[in-house]
Amino acid sequence: MTCDELRPDYILFAMGVLEEPEKSELRAHLDRGCENCTPGMHEARAWVYAMGAAQEGPEPPKSLRSRVLAAAGAAPDRRWHWSIAWVAASVVALVAIAVTVYQTQRHDAEIAALRDQLTRSGVEVAGLREIVTLLQAPETREVTFGQGRPAPARGRVFLHPYGVLLFASNLPAPPAGKAYEMWIIPKSGAPAPAGLFASTAQGNAVHFYRSPVSMDTTGAVAVTLEDAAGVAAPTTQPVIVAPL
Amino acid sequence: MLPLIFAVLAKGDGDLLARLQKRDPEALAELYDRYGRMVYGLILRMVQDRGIAEDLVQETFLRVWNRAAGFDSDRGAVGPWLLAVARNRAIDYLRYHGRRCESSLDLNETEHPAPFAALQTGALRFDIIKLVKDALARLNPQQREAIELAYFEGMSQTEIAERMGQPLGTVKTWMRRALQQMRDELGGSATA
Numbered sequence: 001m002t003c004d005e006l007r008p009d010y011i012l013f014a015m016g017v018l019e020e021p022e023k024s025e026l027r028a029h030l031d032r033g034c035e036n037c038t039p040g041m042h043e044a045r046a047w048v049y050a051m052g053a054a055q056e057g058p059e060p061p062k063s064l065r066s067r068v069l070a071a072a073g074a075a076p077d078r079r080w081h082w083s084i085a086w087v088a089a090s091v092v093a094l095v096a097i098a099v100t101v102y103q104t105q106r107h108d109a110e111i112a113a114l115r116d117q118l119t120r121s122g123v124e125v126a127g128l129r130e131i132v133t134l135l136q137a138p139e140t141r142e143v144t145f146g147q148g149r150p151a152p153a154r155g156r157v158f159l160h161p162y163g164v165l166l167f168a169s170n171l172p173a174p175p176a177g178k179a180y181e182m183w184i185i186p187k188s189g190a191p192a193p194a195g196l197f198a199s200t201a202q203g204n205a206v207h208f209y210r211s212p213v214s215m216d217t218t219g220a221v222a223v224t225l226e227d228a229a230g231v232a233a234p235t236t237q238p239v240i241v242a243p244l
Numbered sequence: 245m246l247p248l249i250f251a252v253l254a255k256g257d258g259d260l261l262a263r264l265q266k267r268d269p270e271a272l273a274e275l276y277d278r279y280g281r282m283v284y285g286l287i288l289r290m291v292q293d294r295g296i297a298e299d300l301v302q303e304t305f306l307r308v309w310n311r312a313a314g315f316d317s318d319r320g321a322v323g324p325w326l327l328a329v330a331r332n333r334a335i336d337y338l339r340y341h342g343r344r345c346e347s348s349l350d351l352n353e354t355e356h357p358a359p360f361a362a363l364q365t366g367a368l369r370f371d372i373i374k375l376v377k378d379a380l381a382r383l384n385p386q387q388r389e390a391i392e393l394a395y396f397e398g399m400s401q402t403e404i405a406e407r408m409g410q411p412l413g414t415v416k417t418w419m420r421r422a423l424q425q426m427r428d429e430l431g432g433s434a435t436a
Contacts (some may be wrong), residue, residue, distance in 0.1 A: 007427075008420045012401075017394045019401060047430060049324035050376040051395055052286045052331055060284035064298050065276050068305045072272055133371040162373055193277045212281055229270045230277070 001025040003036035010037070010044035056161065056212055062190050065232060131208070134160050141215065145242040146170070153203075157221045157242040164194060164209040164221055168240060171199040171223075179228040180239070182207055187219035194221075196230050218244055261322050264312035272309055279323055280305075283330045290334035290396050300337060304330040335398040379429045387422035390415055 006026050012018040013026050029037040134140055137160055146154035146168075155168035166182060174180055179198055183191035199205035223240035260278070263271035283304055288297040307329050308322070315325065380388060386408070393399045393407060405415040 008423055011423050011426075012394065012419070015394050015398070017398060017400050045324065046372065047376055047426070048395070049327050050373045051380065052327040053282050053323070053373045054377040054380075055282075055285040055289045057285040057288050058294075060280055060301065061294075061298065064284070064301060065273070065280060067298070068276055068280075068302050069269070069273055071302050072269075072306055072309045130371045133374070137374075192281075195277065196274075211278060212285060230273065232273075 003029065003034060003040075006037060007040060010040045011048060014041060014044040014048040053212075056214075059186070059189070059192060059214070059217075062192075131165065134158060134163065134165055139215065141244060143221070143242045143244055145240055153223075153240050155205075155240070159213060159215065159218065159221065159244060161215055162210070162212055164213055166205070166207045166209075166221065166223070166240075168199065168205045168207075168223075170203050171205050171239065172203055173199050173201050174225060174228075177228050178225055179230070180205065180207075180223050181226045181230055181234070182209060183222045183224065183234055183238075184209075184213055184218055185220040185222055186214070186217045188217075191222065191234055193230060193232065196226075196228070220244055261312065261315060264309065264322070265315070272305065275308070275322065275326070276305060279326050282323070283326060286327060286330050287334045290331070291337055296337065300330070300333045303333050307333070331395075331398075338397060375430055376426075379426045382429070383422050383425065387418050387425075390419050391422055394419070 001022070006022065006029060009018050009022050009026055013023065018026065026037060030041060135158060139161060141159045143157045143159070144155070145157065146152035151170065153168050153171040155166065155171075157167075158165040164182070164184065171180070179196040181196050182194040184194045185191045194209040194211070195207060197205055197207040220241055220243045222234070222238040222242070224234045224236045224238050226235060260271055260274060264275065280301070284297060284301050287300045287304070288294065291297055291300065304326065308326050312322075315322070380391065383391065389408065390404050393404045394401075399407065401415050401419065402412055404419075405412040408415065
């Protein structure tokens with residue numbers, strides 16, 4: 001069979017439901033690295049898994065995270081952190097000093113290299129398109145935070161059914177061993193972790209949480225300062241709260 | 245702010261995968277935080293039972309945790325692979341509990357990590373997800389049902405024809421037209 005004849009079957013193959021004889025025909029094309037079918041299958045796989053990611057539903061129960069980690073024997077052992085915390089802190093501080101000195105010296109060259117890299121790469125363009133789509137989507141909800149107070153972190157949160165985008169300024173760089181953790185806070189129930197991030201020395205931060213978010217049940221987006229490894233539930237007062 | 249945005253966009257699954265391969269427990273926690281809700285939503289949609297969905301989510305993450313070493317890529321898309329494993333766990337459950345007939349779906353083949361190594365994390369960009377969802381919504385009811393039976397229950401076209409009480413040729417025509425319509429609407433979005 002020709003590539004044109006097989007093209008409509010790419011998605012069924014990616015789903016694993018294509019029947020014979022088309023299945024063997026397409027596999028033969030792929031096995032020999034067919035220049036038409038191979039990229040077509042990449043595209044089909046991306047579509048197929050986007051179908052799976054598009055499901056909206058309730059939040060999984062909070063206990064499921066602990067259950068998954070425990071079953072894998074991957075529950076973080078906090079005693080380890082305490083026993084070597086001072087060593088880690090010293091190493092991080094030394095590395096930070098060294099990196100700062102190095103970065104200062106290399107700043108201009110790095111910027112030039114970065115610009116060049118960005119120009120050549122299409123990945124960022126695709127990513128920017130994703131952000132623009134989010135910002136323009138009619139269902140996106142925008143919330144500002146930190147207005148009218150002495151020196152708060154300021155910025156905006158964009159909430160979309162498929163993710164949350166946060167821009168912040170005046171957010172001090174986290175100390176060594178710490179990171180900012182974003183939380184999706186439901187109108188009722190416990191906050192759900194939404195990823196770790198850091199701010200720059202200038203106090204700027206951008207964090208993009210790519211995951212389904214309920215527009216109906218989310219009451220606020222918040223940020224706390226936590227251990228760099230992240231925590232399952234907030235342990236400090238929020239530095240950012242953006243009520244929706 | 246622009247360099248920060250680029251840094252965020254460049255933050256894919258590559259580092260996460262490398263840490264999973266080193267059996268870093270915090271990587272598994274991060275994987276769950278990143279994809280747990282997505283995996284739970286997919287499985288729940290398929291099995292329609294919260295307790296069973298929780299069991300299958302656990303199985304899914306354990307499977308990926310134990311097989312991450314076989315993912316031969318430094319930049320592959322863990323998310324799509326994870327969803328493939330989740331879908332297969334749910335289909336396997338549906339088969340075992342007799343809620344659907346046996347099909348030709350090869351679970352081992354569809355969740356083998358190799359094909360996902362060529363996908364980048366961008367495969368799960370939300371704008372792509374939204375495009376696919378919208379394209380599915382625009383299909384006519386029969387086309388959409390056929391595609392959903394293939395995806396959510398892992399049915400072959402022969403099985404779909406039996407379920408829908410239609411001739412195989414009719415179902416094949418519906419699905420080909422549906423997939424062609426989706427291709428036309430999506431263009432090269434998924435690989436852009």
